[in-house]
Amino acid sequence: MEELSIKIKIGDREYPMKVNAGDEERIRKAGKAINEKIKAYRNQFGIDDKQDLLAMVAFDCLIDKMRMEEEHFNIDENLATKIKSLSDLIS
Template sequence: MMNRHKVKIAISGREYPMHITADEEEIVRKAAKIIKESISQFEEKYELRDHQDALAMCALQYVSKSLYHEQTEMSNSSETEKKLDALIEKIRKNFI
């Protein structure tokens, strides 16, 4: 079992305690940095005064990107599966 340790991640002026492994810490800190930068960009671009609005827009952006990539991967996987099936069928016809 990996050792977990407690860290505090600050986002929008609030600290969030987490228990994570050393391997996860770098990723979590990088994610927090990206979130902070996104919040700043939304606040500047849309002249937002409420951090909650910027956080909501940030969450929407990242979940949308995640769903898009998930859908793209599924589509690519399906296409690859069809190509493999076609190759298997050719092999069966020619060698079996």
């Protein structure tokens, strides 16, 4: 796959990256989402310290990831239970 050299600006700093062409849009969206969360925290809490803002965004993102993993685990568990029930009915 083709590699691109791009720059992503996060919290007023630019980060050069080499990414697969197919991932460029996702990476740019992620950078935009991070900057939007930084701005929201800055406005909501009046915090200007970049390190504090980035830490809050990282924490928020990890909580979202953990929530989604739990939801997927519950969905998988429910599906397994339903498949077992259907299998028992067939047998």
